[in-house]
Amino acid sequence: MDTIAFHDPGTILVLALAAVIVGLSKGGLAGLGVMAVPVLALVLPPVQAAAILLPILCLTDLVATWNWWGTWNRRTLLQMLPGALLGIGVGWLTAAVVPDAAVLLIVGVVALAFVGRWLWQVLHRRPQAPRPEAPAKASFWGGLAGYTSFVAHAGGPPFQVYTLPLGLDPRILTGTSVAFFAIVNYVKLIPYAALGEFDTQNLGTSAALAPLAVAFTFVGAWIIRRMRAEVFYPITYALTALVGLKLVWDGIAGL
Template identity: 35%
Template sequence: MHFDLLFFAVAVPAVLFAGVSKGGFAGGGAFASTPILALVIAPGHAVGLMLPLLMMMDVATLKPYWGKWDGTAAKLLLIGALPGIALGAAIYHLTNPNVFKLLIGAISIGFVAFQMARSTGLLRLEGHGVGPRAGLVSGFGTGFTSFVANAGSPPAAVYLLLKGVTKTEYQATNVIVFWIVNLIKFIPFLSLGIATHQTLLADLMLAPVALIGAWLGVKAHHAVPEKVFFALTYVLLVATGGKLIWDALI
C-alpha cells in the first residue's frame, strides 16, 4: 500500500462518504467506501482499512440506542454470524485477490438490487413473522458478507423486517449486532493480514476525516433529501462493483 496522491484522492472521499452515511443516514451508504477503496488497493486491505473506522463510527451510535434492541433477534444473529465469519476467513485464506474482487463486486450490485426492490415495493418484508432458524440463517449471511466486504446489513435487514420489529428496535439491534460482529472480526483480520500495520497507519491518518464525515452527516440529515443521498450511493456501488467484477474476470 502506497500513501500517494492517488490513494488519498480516493480514500478521503470514500471515508468522508461513509462518515456522512453513518452520521445522518443510518449507515446505509457506508458500505460503498469498501468497493471504492478496492479500486486502488488490494480488496482485502480495503476491507481491513475500513473496519476500525466503521468501529469508531459504531461507538458513536451506541449510547443513544443502548438497551433498546430486540434481545432475542440480536442473540440469534450473533450466534449465526460466528460460522459466517469463519467461512469468510477460510475463503480469504484459500483464494486470491481476484476472488475477493468478484465477491465485493457481486455484493455491491446485489446490495443495490435488494434496496431498490424494497424501495419500489417489489420486495415486501415487514411483519410476516419468522422463527429462530431464520435468525440463525440471516446471522450466517450477515457474518459472511460482513467479513468479506463490510456489507452485512442486507441479511440482517431481511430477518428484522420479517420479524416485524419497531423502527427503534431495528436501528438499535443493528447497532449492537454490528458493533460486536466488527469486534469479533478484528482478530482474524489481524491474523490473516487483512488489517496490517499499514492499514492501521492509514486509519490514524483518516480518523479525522471519518469524524468530520459523521459530523457532516448529522448536519446533512435534514438538509439533504434521503432519496438524493441513496441515489448517489447506488450509482457508486454499481459503478465500482461493475469495475471490480470486470477486473476480476479479465
Template identity: 45%
Template structure:
C-alpha cells in the first residue's frame, strides 16, 4: 500500500520525528543503557497519534527486540520470581483487554501521562526507597505483576511496577536483567492475542511496524555503543527530563479531554 494511502498514520515531519525518537530511545534502553526507558516509547508517539495506535505499532517491534535480548540472557533468569509475576501479569492483560473499549483517547493519554510523570518522579525522589531494606513477598509479586500486566497492555509501561517488586530482591545484575527480559518477552507475546482480537493489527499499523524495524535495530546497536562511551548518569538525566515533559503534556491533554 503506498504511503500516501496510510491516512491513519500520516508521515508528516512531527509524527515521523517523534516515532523515530521513541524507537531510538527504546532500542538504546534495550541495547545496554537499561533503566527501563522503554516506557518513553508510547508517550512520545502519543503526542502525534492516538495512544492505542502508538501501542499497536510498537508491539511487534518490541517482540522482535525481545527475541534478541532473550538470546543474550538465555536461562539466566529467576524462575522463583517469574512464577509469581507472569501469571499475575496475564490477569492484568485480560483486565486491560476487557476494559479497552471503555477508554477514550483522552483517558489513555491521562493514564500514560500519569505513568510517565510518576516514573520520572520515582527516579528523582525514590519514594519506594524504603522497600530496599526488605524483600517483597508473594502477595507483593502478585499485586505488582498484575499492575505491570495492565499498564503494559495499555502503554507498554510495565517496567515501573516490575522494578518496584524486583529491585528490593537484590538479585545479581545479570539474573535481574534476564528475569525482566523473559518477563517482558512473555508478556509482549501474550499481548499479541488480545491486540489482534481487538483489531489493532490492521494493514496500516503492521506496515508501519515493518518499516520502522530498521530504526529499532539501529537503536539497539546505538545502545551497545553508548553503553561504553556515554556516562549513564548523564544519559538518564536527559532522558528522564524528556519523559517528565512528555508525560506532563499528555496529562494536560488528557485532563482537557475529560471536559469534551
C-alpha cells in the first residue's frame, strides 16, 4: 500500500473532496457516490482508495438510514438484496482475476445505455410508464450492483437501472437506495478485512475524513427533501450519465 502524503495540500484537498462526495451521495444525491473512488484514485491506488472509503461509507450509512428511516420500498429491497449478496461473494472470489478497469468499463457502458434509452424516449415524447417489479430483473441488477460495489463502490448505476423505471416517489427511491447500500457496505467489511485492506494508515485516514462526510450527509438530505420529482429525475439521470462517461474513460484507460 502507498504511503499517504498528508504534507501535500493537493492530496489533502482530494481526500476532503472524496469525503464530501460520499456525504452528499449518502444524503440522497446517489448519482455522485460512484465518483468517490475515481476522485481518490487521483492520489492513491484504486484498491487502497476503496478500502479507505468503506468505513466512511458504513458510518454515513448509519446517518443516512436515520435520515430516511422507514421511507424505503420493502418489496424492492427483498427482491434485490439476495442477488447483491451473491454479487459481493463473486467479487470476493474473483478479486485477483478480473481487472478493475474491465468492471468500470462494463458499468459505465450500462449506465450510458440506460440514460440514452431514457433520453430517446424524452426526445420522441414517449414518457415511460412506471414499470412493475420483476423478481428476475431485480436479482440480476441487484447482483451486478453488489459485484460492482465490492470492486469499486460503483453499485449505483446497476441499482438505478432497475429502480428508476419503477417510478417511485423521490423520497421512497432515496430511502430504498440508502437501505440497500447500507446492508451491502456492512457485508463488504468482511471480505475487505479478509483481504488485509484495513491497516493502521488506512483506518486512520478514514477516521480523519469521517466527520466531513457525516456533515455533508445532512446537506445532501436537505437538498433532496426540497427537490420536486420533475427536477429530481432529470438530475439523477444527468448524474448517472456523467458517472457513466467517467467510468468508461477510466475503464478504457486502465485496460
